[in-house]
Amino acid sequence: MAIPGQRNKMDKTLLHLEDVYKRYFNQNKKEFTVLNDIDLKVNEGEFVSLIGPSGCGKSTLLRLVLGSEQPSEGIVHFDDKKIIGPDRDRGIVFQKYSLFPHLTILDNIAFGLDVEGFTIPGRIFTPFKYSKRKKEFRKEAQLYLERIGLKNDGDKYPHQLSGGMRQRAAIAQSLIMKPKILLMDEPFGALDDSTRQDMQLFLLEQWKKEQMTVFFVTHDLEEAIFLGSRIIVLSQYYKTDKDSNEGSKIVSDLKISEKTIKPTSFKYSKECADLIKKVRHEGLDPEHKQHIREFDLNHKDSFRTITQDEWNNK
Amino acid sequence: MKNMKIFDTQAKYGKYTTILLSLILFFLTIFLYFFTAHQRHKENPDDKIVPTASEMLDGLKRVTIQKDRKGELRLWIDTYASGKRFLISLFLLVFAVILGLNMGVFPIIEHFFLRFMTFFDKIPALAVLPILFIIFGLGETSKIALILIGVFPTITLDTYLRARSVPSEQITKGLTLGASDFEIAYKVVLPQIIPGVLDTIRLNFKAMILFLIAGESLAATVGLGYRIFVIRRYIAMDIIIPYVLWMSLLAFTADFLVRLWVKNGYSWTEKQNG
Ligand SMILES: Nc1ncnc2c1ncn2[C@@H]1O[C@H](COP(=O)(O)OP(=O)(O)OP(=O)(O)O)[C@@H](O)[C@H]1O
Numbered sequence: 001m002a003i004p005g006q007r008n009k010m011d012k013t014l015l016h017l018e019d020v021y022k023r024y025f026n027q028n029k030k031e032f033t034v035l036n037d038i039d040l041k042v043n044e045g046e047f048v049s050l051i052g053p054s055g056c057g058k059s060t061l062l063r064l065v066l067g068s069e070q071p072s073e074g075i076v077h078f079d080d081k082k083i084i085g086p087d088r089d090r091g092i093v094f095q096k097y098s099l100f101p102h103l104t105i106l107d108n109i110a111f112g113l114d115v116e117g118f119t120i121p122g123r124i125f126t127p128f129k130y131s132k133r134k135k136e137f138r139k140e141a142q143l144y145l146e147r148i149g150l151k152n153d154g155d156k157y158p159h160q161l162s163g164g165m166r167q168r169a170a171i172a173q174s175l176i177m178k179p180k181i182l183l184m185d186e187p188f189g190a191l192d193d194s195t196r197q198d199m200q201l202f203l204l205e206q207w208k209k210e211q212m213t214v215f216f217v218t219h220d221l222e223e224a225i226f227l228g229s230r231i232i233v234l235s236q237y238y239k240t241d242k243d244s245n246e247g248s249k250i251v252s253d254l255k256i257s258e259k260t261i262k263p264t265s266f267k268y269s270k271e272c273a274d275l276i277k278k279v280r281h282e283g284l285d286p287e288h289k290q291h292i293r294e295f296d297l298n299h300k301d302s303f304r305t306i307t308q309d310e311w312n313n314k
Numbered sequence: 315m316k317n318m319k320i321f322d323t324q325a326k327y328g329k330y331t332t333i334l335l336s337l338i339l340f341f342l343t344i345f346l347y348f349f350t351a352h353q354r355h356k357e358n359p360d361d362k363i364v365p366t367a368s369e370m371l372d373g374l375k376r377v378t379i380q381k382d383r384k385g386e387l388r389l390w391i392d393t394y395a396s397g398k399r400f401l402i403s404l405f406l407l408v409f410a411v412i413l414g415l416n417m418g419v420f421p422i423i424e425h426f427f428l429r430f431m432t433f434f435d436k437i438p439a440l441a442v443l444p445i446l447f448i449i450f451g452l453g454e455t456s457k458i459a460l461i462l463i464g465v466f467p468t469i470t471l472d473t474y475l476r477a478r479s480v481p482s483e484q485i486t487k488g489l490t491l492g493a494s495d496f497e498i499a500y501k502v503v504l505p506q507i508i509p510g511v512l513d514t515i516r517l518n519f520k521a522m523i524l525f526l527i528a529g530e531s532l533a534a535t536v537g538l539g540y541r542i543f544v545i546r547r548y549i550a551m552d553i554i555i556p557y558v559l560w561m562s563l564l565a566f567t568a569d570f571l572v573r574l575w576v577k578n579g580y581s582w583t584e585k586q587n588g
């Protein structure tokens with residue numbers, strides 16, 4: 001029973017993008033648009049999969065949310081505040097370079113706690129307290145190590161681990177700081193199939209356990225649908241009346257499931273197959289271009305700020 | 315005799331073969347030297363240009379265990395004087411590393427220093443030597459200044475480039491884990507580039523020694539470089555050659571120690587892959 005005037009915690013908006021454009025310059029110093037008028041709202045607890053053809057701007061969109069880049073136009077808000085740079089609220093797992101090569105796995109996972117507990121005066125004037133805290137941090141990191149199944153690998157360096165183990169550690173490294181949202185850019189892209197499946201299940205477990213919000217970029221449609229409670233398709237394959245489109249738009253925004261883990265058998269269900277077919281056709285097929293009026297944006301949080309003028313002139 | 319090829323790119327050799335192969339040139343050089351010495355002494359027993367082993371040993375004794383006219387054991391005081399100059403310069407290079415690191419991490423420091431350092435790097439240090447002598451006189455300062463002018467910018471620029479080449483993902487990751495800019499520089503970037511920077515410093519030992527000898531040869535009263543230029547007047551090859559060998563040995567040892575340090579202290583650098 002919802003109490004009037006009090007929003008359900010899970011319905012709190014975390015991420016809010018409105019009228020976002022991102023443009024870059026090419027080699028000839030000519031400007032080109034990568035993201036064209038993106039509107040997006042993500043609520044707490046959601047597992048959002050972002051998919052799209054290669055080079056459509058998925059990583060670019062993720063970098064805007066991360067804060068490592070600024071939009072050319074429009075607003076990117078997180079928790080009702082403008083994003084000005086990467087910070088503790090948003091954790092990130094990249095496909096590569098996620099772990100610090102000079103630290104052991106345990107130290108990598110404890111890194112965030114270490115820097116949080118570190119002050120120069122504290123280090124100098126209360127060295128005993130400092131080393132005690134460091135030990136506590138290691139204990140906590142050890143718990144995460146056990147959770148990711150690397151109990152005995154804490155003193156290894158990243159280059160001594162397999163790709164899958166490294167990505168697990170990278171996820172733990174972010175999770176230990178309890179970020180409000182976990183951003184991931186093709187984190188399993190370099191893994192073999194079976195490791196990839198293990199990692200998917202692992203990630204879903206963490207999602208449930210921590211009640212996290214996840215923003216997951218992938219180019220694997222099946223992965224996107226299996227993992228996500230919501231799928232967003234970013235694509236440059238669409239058309240307008242004028243047919244002079246440039247840059248990608250969100251062409252589909254669909255609910256896949258409740259915020260629950262789907263059974264592995266979902267991958268083989270008809271529902272999944274239909275969804276794959278639909279998304280592939282509407283978003284990923286260069287031959288088929290939907291008109292911007294036809295976009296399927298039926299997720300409840302989806303919105304578009306578009307004026308009559310824009311409808312007609314685009 | 316399956317494989318008779320000598321120049322085989324896939325060839326692998328055992329430990330002893332490898333050692334034997336690498337020793338050949340050493341032995342050949344030594345042999346040729348003593349052969350020449352022997353020949354020359356047969357013609358002229360007083361030959362000073364190519365001293366024999368016993369003559370050099372004698373010379374070595376005179377500078378290591380017998381006091382000279384001033385009552386000094388020359389080789390040791392020379393080594394001490396030169397070593398001190400070298401170590402002071404080496405210590406000051408720490409600041410080159412810190413500057414390069416900060417240039418690589420903080421754009422404001424980068425813009426402030428980069429062009430200047432790049433230009434500074436191109437100044438031929440030896441050409442500045444007269445200016446140094448005029449400004450700092452003939453004392454220690456000008457010799458250390460010469461070494462620093464010679465290698466400081468190189469080390470700074472090298473550290474800068476290494477800091478720049480740390481993947482930006484690492485810096486972003488650090489920031490999302492709550493690291494401050496200061497911590498990004500000293501806890502994320504610096505530890506990653508230290509082994510490479512140590513290697514660069516090690517390879518620059520040669521340049522440092524070069525500048526040291528140049529400085530000493532022109533203005534000093536003690537030092538390894540000073541000595542060999544002074545005794546050149548007496549064609550004292552029996553001392554010059556041991557001095558040169560001693561300097562090479564010192565340089566080699568210093569290089570070796572740094573290599574050992576990198577290898578043992580930074581095991582994570584081995585066979586890294588993403
Ligand atoms: N810093 C930049 N400067 C210029 N162009 C850029 C820059 N970053 C990205 N681009 C361009 O923007 C477009 C989108 O790049 P982006 O990496 O976001 O795509 P993506 O969807 O993540 O692709 P992929 O599936 O291959 O990872 C590409 O055409 C790329 O060349």
Ligand SMILES: [Mg+2]
Nearest residue numbers: 058059060185
């Ligand atoms: Mg990408």
